[in-house]
Amino acid sequence: MTDPSSSKRVLDICDGAVLLSGDAREHYLIKACEGDREVRKQVDNLLQAIEDSGSFMQIDEVPDPESS
Numbered sequence: 001m002t003d004p005s006s007s008k009r010v011l012d013i014c015d016g017a018v019l020l021s022g023d024a025r026e027h028y029l030i031k032a033c034e035g036d037r038e039v040r041k042q043v044d045n046l047l048q049a050i051e052d053s054g055s056f057m058q059i060d061e062v063p064d065p066e067s068s
Helices: 004-017 023-031 039-050
Strands: none
Touching: 004 023, 004 039, 023 039
16 A cells, blocks of 8 residues: 555656656656655656646646746
8 A cells, every 4th residue: 555645755856847848858857756766667657648648637847947
């Protein structure tokens, strides 16, 4: 069973990542998951499910502030 605090962490990380793409998303995930492979796996699975859900959940991407 997943610890509720771990589930909240996964959801919080996904909230921050869903608007990012490419390198910006990857850098964010590396920092946010802090090397926790299980959290990263859960986050990746949730982000993939969101992407697979189709355009009805389409969210505009936020540009990477570091690429300006």
